[in-house]
Amino acid sequence: EPEVTQTPSHQVTQMGQEVILRCVPISNHLYFYWYRQILGQKVEFLVSFYNNEISEKSEIFDDQFSVERPDGSNFTLKIRSTKLEDSAMYFCASTPAFRTGGEQYFGPGTRLTVT
Amino acid sequence: GQNIDQPTEMTATEGAIVQINCTYQTSGFNGLFWYQQHAGEAPTFLSYNVLDGLEEKGRFSSFLSRSKGYSYLLLKELQMKDSASYLCAVNSGGYQKVTFGTGTKLQVIP
Numbered sequence: 001e002p003e004v005t006q007t008p009s010h011q012v013t014q015m016g017q018e019v020i021l022r023c024v025p026i027s028n029h030l031y032f033y034w035y036r037q038i039l040g041q042k043v044e045f046l047v048s049f050y051n052n053e054i055s056e057k058s059e060i061f062d063d064q065f066s067v068e069r070p071d072g073s074n075f076t077l078k079i080r081s082t083k084l085e086d087s088a089m090y091f092c093a094s095t096p097a098f099r100t101g102g103e104q105y106f107g108p109g110t111r112l113t114v115t
Numbered sequence: 116g117q118n119i120d121q122p123t124e125m126t127a128t129e130g131a132i133v134q135i136n137c138t139y140q141t142s143g144f145n146g147l148f149w150y151q152q153h154a155g156e157a158p159t160f161l162s163y164n165v166l167d168g169l170e171e172k173g174r175f176s177s178f179l180s181r182s183k184g185y186s187y188l189l190l191k192e193l194q195m196k197d198s199a200s201y202l203c204a205v206n207s208g209g210y211q212k213v214t215f216g217t218g219t220k221l222q223v224i225p
Contacts, residue, residue, distance in 0.1 A: 048211035106157035
């Protein structure tokens with residue numbers, strides 16, 4: 001069964017550094033998402049991406065964040081100048097066609113630790 | 116703004132039935148998700164309700180009342196592996212944005 005993959009599984013970085021989190025969505029999916037979940041807290045929407053552009057973003061997704069689909073398979077989240085409060089699990093998700101059922105397939109997540 | 120409420124914790128017995136409620140207040144409601152999340156893992160899709168009524172999928176059923184801003188997830192024949200957090204999430208406004216509740220941590224006991 002196809003699945004969403006994410007790399008790395010765990011990333012440790014120093015405050016102020018830039019990180020890139022990588023995701024490979026399911027190949028025939030059209031919509032892609034990034035969520036984050038701070039330990040012990042709820043899942044929070046960051047951004048959705050369709051047709052090579054951002055379709056929606058939350059208040060969390062400020063200028064520190066950017067997303068890119070550099071080729072036909074990868075979907076990346078870049079966090080510039082990381083802060084301690086960016087430490088969280090970051091989930092990528094994809095869906096074939098949102099309006100027809102809405103099932104979002106989540107990747108296993110990348111645990112980001114900012115020290 | 117949006118507000119999603121669900122109980123923080125519940126405990127139920129193996130083999131029993133449990134109902135997890137979710138109430139929401141939102142503008143531009145499109146649909147409601149239920150996800151299961153085991154500790155340290157990613158959410159797993161359970162259901163997506165757009166219209167009022169009950170949808171059954173094996174041991175799991177989900178109900179939606181749009182007029183009441185209310186949904187529930189019903190789990191039958193509980194198994195120990197059902198111990199997890201159950202997340203209610205609302206799709207509203209633009210179709211691409213999903214807002215999650217804080218989740219209900221269900222513990223199944225023998």
